[in-house]
Amino acid sequence: MKREPPQSIADYGPLFFPAGMLLIFFVVPFGTMIAVSFFQRQEGGFYTPAFVFSNYERFLTAFFGGVLGFSLMLAVTVAICCVVLALPFTYLLSRLTRRLQVIWLVGLLSVLSLSEVIIGFAWSTLLSRTAGLSNLLVKIGLLEQPVALFPSFGAVLTGMVYQALPYTILVLYPAIVRLDPTLMEAARTLGSSPIRAFFNVLVPALRNTIMATLIMVFIFALGSYLLPQILGRPQHWTLSVLITDQAIYQSNMPFAAAMAVFLVLVTLGLVALTLLIGRKGEKA
Amino acid sequence: MSGLVLNNVTKQFGAFTAVDDVHLSVPHGTFVCLLGPSGCGKTTLLRMIAGLEDPTNGTILLDGADITDVPTHKRNLGMVFQSLALFPHLSVGENIAYPLRIRGAAREEQKKRVDELLTLIHLPGYGDRPVSKLSGGQRQRVAIARALALSPRIFLLDEPLSALDAKLREAMQVELRQLQQKLGITTIVVTHDQREAMTMADTVVVMNGGHIRQAASPIEIYRKPADTFVADFIGSTNLIETKADNSGAATMFGHRVTGLALPAGAQKATISVRPEDVHLTAPGNGAIDGTVTFVRDLGGTIETFVEAGGQQIIAVSTPRERPEVTAGQAVGIVLSPDVCVVLKQ
Numbered sequence: 001m002k003r004e005p006p007q008s009i010a011d012y013g014p015l016f017f018p019a020g021m022l023l024i025f026f027v028v029p030f031g032t033m034i035a036v037s038f039f040q041r042q043e044g045g046f047y048t049p050a051f052v053f054s055n056y057e058r059f060l061t062a063f064f065g066g067v068l069g070f071s072l073m074l075a076v077t078v079a080i081c082c083v084v085l086a087l088p089f090t091y092l093l094s095r096l097t098r099r100l101q102v103i104w105l106v107g108l109l110s111v112l113s114l115s116e117v118i119i120g121f122a123w124s125t126l127l128s129r130t131a132g133l134s135n136l137l138v139k140i141g142l143l144e145q146p147v148a149l150f151p152s153f154g155a156v157l158t159g160m161v162y163q164a165l166p167y168t169i170l171v172l173y174p175a176i177v178r179l180d181p182t183l184m185e186a187a188r189t190l191g192s193s194p195i196r197a198f199f200n201v202l203v204p205a206l207r208n209t210i211m212a213t214l215i216m217v218f219i220f221a222l223g224s225y226l227l228p229q230i231l232g233r234p235q236h237w238t239l240s241v242l243i244t245d246q247a248i249y250q251s252n253m254p255f256a257a258a259m260a261v262f263l264v265l266v267t268l269g270l271v272a273l274t275l276l277i278g279r280k281g282e283k284a
Numbered sequence: 285m286s287g288l289v290l291n292n293v294t295k296q297f298g299a300f301t302a303v304d305d306v307h308l309s310v311p312h313g314t315f316v317c318l319l320g321p322s323g324c325g326k327t328t329l330l331r332m333i334a335g336l337e338d339p340t341n342g343t344i345l346l347d348g349a350d351i352t353d354v355p356t357h358k359r360n361l362g363m364v365f366q367s368l369a370l371f372p373h374l375s376v377g378e379n380i381a382y383p384l385r386i387r388g389a390a391r392e393e394q395k396k397r398v399d400e401l402l403t404l405i406h407l408p409g410y411g412d413r414p415v416s417k418l419s420g421g422q423r424q425r426v427a428i429a430r431a432l433a434l435s436p437r438i439f440l441l442d443e444p445l446s447a448l449d450a451k452l453r454e455a456m457q458v459e460l461r462q463l464q465q466k467l468g469i470t471t472i473v474v475t476h477d478q479r480e481a482m483t484m485a486d487t488v489v490v491m492n493g494g495h496i497r498q499a500a501s502p503i504e505i506y507r508k509p510a511d512t513f514v515a516d517f518i519g520s521t522n523l524i525e526t527k528a529d530n531s532g533a534a535t536m537f538g539h540r541v542t543g544l545a546l547p548a549g550a551q552k553a554t555i556s557v558r559p560e561d562v563h564l565t566a567p568g569n570g571a572i573d574g575t576v577t578f579v580r581d582l583g584g585t586i587e588t589f590v591e592a593g594g595q596q597i598i599a600v601s602t603p604r605e606r607p608e609v610t611a612g613q614a615v616g617i618v619l620s621p622d623v624c625v626v627l628k629q
Contacts, residue, residue: 185336186369188356190383191434200386204373 037257055258071238078160078221086168108166120230123159155231175209287312293342302328304494315471317481320491362431363440370415377411401429439471457483511628515556522557537593543621561623562599564607571616
């Protein structure tokens with residue numbers, strides 16, 4: 001069935017409301033932020049309208065470049081860890097009975113209700129020397145004495161993966177449930193063990209979903225600024241942490257805005273690149 | 285013996301018994317159709333042969349070896365699913381080559397075999413096309429080629445033609461049978477379409493309620509149905525209650541049918557008479573009295589509905605032997621004893 005293209009202005013009616021919302025809550029604030037990023041900062045105060053590039057110039061240093069690189073690396077690592085963990089988990093989940101699936105999904109949703117602060121402090125306790133998991137390892141004789149597992153990169157990664165995993169599973173779940181279960185059975189009748197079939201049938205068949213999930217988790221992780229501060233050392237701080245620091249503690253709005261704009265541009269660039277590579281791979 | 289043997293195979297899902305104590309032996313190279321209404325256990329039986337379901341009880345032997353506990357991917361079988369289950373991310377050629385790739389066959393060998401199979405299924409040169417660009421019938425053939433790529437020991441098909449339109453389905457039935465005869469491969473097809481079963485099978489296995497009701501050649505199933513279910517499920521039939529009279533001879537509608545013997549000691553029995561075996565004559569002369577209620581003239585065949593003793597009897601005839609009758613007319617029904625099949629109770 002082919003739909004008629006809209007004829008009159010009134011046919012576009014249903015679009016007005018979402019377009020208006022998008023304008024008020026996204027385009028206007030984002031435009032304001034871009035404008036502010038070119039403003040002149042007043043020392044110890046606020047900022048005055050201007051058109052200077054100093055905020056962007058200040059950003060182009062090895063220090064901020066390093067932080068940007070680390071932020072991207074961390075977000076990519078979180079995305080990959082989440083998808084690698086969530087894919088087999090969600091596949092096994094989809095094979096359970098309806099009842100058990102619902103129980104698992106409700107459990108995952110309840111993890112989503114935890115705030116980032118709670119997740120951060122919970123993990124900092126779990127990874128601490130005095131009350132943490134390493135005490136268990138000492139009990140079962142795997143460690144000589146308890147150690148502090150935080151602050152460290154591993155701790156930041158653990159916390160962020162923990163936070164993003166429920167999202168990952170909930171995004172993958174519908175696609176995996178909809179996948180024809182006979183595809184895996186067919187692979188088995190053709191001589192593939194279940195584990196091989198997982199890798200050479202399920203994963204390629206879900207290629208687009210996996211790509212979209214990676215991008216979603218990547219962007220989600222890029223915005224994280226509390227967990228790196230709670231669970232990491234200053235060298236594990238992300239650009240989001242620095243933006244918060246500039247905007248709130250240093251009252252340097254123009255610089256914070258410039259960093260935010262830059263982060264958005266880099267993110268968009270990376271997503272576009274990923275989609276481009278994905279499309280090429282599909283054609284080949 | 286060579287071939288496939290099922291011994292006491294039972295499958296329970298919770299309290300529900302899908303397949304109940306089934307015995308079946310399929311000699312090497314035969315074409316077997318599992319036929320029955322939906323929910324009769326035929327697909328479950330096929331999936332157990334494939335290893336996709338574990339039998340609750342019983343053993344499955346292939347060429348004398350017990351394969352009951354052998355995982356699916358080590359059974360060396362080819363299976364075509366109802367959904368076809370072609371891999372959407374692979375081209376036609378890659379789909380067919382998949383089992384060869386899994387076995388680590390060399391690239392040239394894969395290509396040679398794919399070309400061979402594409403020729404076999406009359407789709408030469410289709411190797412590079414995406415699966416999504418094929419028609420229903422073409423996909424069907426690709427699924428068959430993929431299942432046959434490794435020359436499997438048994439070829440299983442689960443309602444393989446159900447997604448095709450009627451005309452294509454009839455053509456594919458003939459094609460599938462010819463392919464099976466050419467390759468001489470042991471083949472088991474699940475279907476609910478009796479025409480499909482009659483067209484293709486050496487042996488038709490009629491199932492209902494998890495049991496095998498009858499396993500025999502198509503013509504025997506049609507001519508000598510074992511019980512009322514088989515008689516009714518295969519083609520159309522007239523089921524007539526017959527009683528034994530004082531002398532032990534069979535009577536129906538108060539008429540004695542000479543030459544028809546009921547099982548020893550039975551007081552009554554149901555017999556099956558195919559509509560084409562019902563002969564209509566002028567009333568009287570020892571024939572069963574009936575009244576024509578409706579004549580359905582389909583051109584190729586004529587169905588005459590006759591009421592006799594409160595029961596409807598259908599007679600089918602060809603235009604050449606058209607009974608010149610109209611609704612309301614009194615006729616005589618003649619049933620010769622050799623067309624009456626006494627059914628098991």
